[in-house]
Amino acid sequence: MIDLHSHTTASDGSLTPTELIHLAKNVGLSAVAVTDHDTVGGLREASDEAARTGIEFVPGIEISVDFKPGQFHLLGFFIDRDHGEFNDRLQALQDNRVNRNIVMARKLASLGLPITLDDIVAEAGGDQVGRPHMAKALVKKGIVETTQEAFDRFLADGAAAHVPKMKLEPAAAIEMVHLAGGVAILAHPKFLRISDEGDLATVLAGFKDAGLDGIEAYYSQHNSPETDTYLRLARRFNFLISAGSDYHGVTKPHVHLGRIYQNEAGDPEILATLKRFRLQRTARAA
Ligand code: AMP
Ligand code: FE
Ligand code: FE
Ligand code: ZN
DSSP, rough: OOEBBBBBBTOOOOHHHHHHHHHHTTTTTTTTEEEBTOOOTTHHHHHHHHHHHTOOOEEEEEEEOOSSOOOOOOOEOOTTTTTTTHHHHHHHHHHHHHHHHHHHHHHHHTTTTOOOHHHHHHHHHSOOOOHHHHHHHHHHSHHHHHHHHIIIIIIISSTTOOOOOOOOOOOHHHHHHHHHHEEEEOOOOOGGGOOOOHHHHHHHHHHHHHOOEEEEEEEEEOOOHHHHHHHHHHTTOOOHHHEEEOBBBBGTTTTOOOOOOOTOBBHHHHHHHHHHHHHHHHHHOO
């Protein structure tokens, strides 16, 4: 069984890549993808450990894309983590994030809150720092009781200390994944926040034109009717399908690695189909 969506300390997960691979093995997965937000920083360690552990590893990424009303997160599978131009474009996103953290820390301080960038960085497990770490720092300082309160009062989109993150247009993000040899999959379609199936079909048709290869129909937070809807739309638009939990560890405690749909992991045939598709495309390009 497989799980094609997980995070490590390279972004906002709580397990190191090595620990994540061991957990994948222990819960009985045959294959796992690491898909950290906007970084390939965990892929080498995860890949090496997977080879030692005897589990199939899919090098992945999850890129934040500009979209309203909800979130468009683009998964890329089988990406070449060493691709130069791909890494340059990731670096631009990361540079923007670093600057944004500085500006948001300044905004929090100017609201009179006793918190510094150092306090925030200290909450991050790996290289990538973001709003969840600001929320944790605000809790630790006793400024708020919960991370949700931190978001609601200061950090949520449009809240007092919020600064928007640089995001790519859908076509640019999809192109970037293809550039690195990857397969481009819309993560958790539910979070696009388009509940009307007709409206969703219109949006997906646009993504298809932009080069999207597939959608994550099986997702830990999709209920059964939602899953059916996404499978139906995938058939209609000839999208590949994917299956992922979005495991983050203690930062999303309700999500468990390998529990995607009806408490089960994904069917290995899903990964086999993704691999066939990728091989065919590579062969066509050659
Ligand atoms: P960042 O990439 O720094 O913008 O942080 C994004 C993360 O912050 C998301 O993955 C969520 O975990 C969290 N987040 C964003 N908005 C909210 C919100 N309104 N309430 C709670 N958590 C949020
Ligand atoms: Fe995350
Ligand atoms: Fe996501
Ligand atoms: Zn994710």
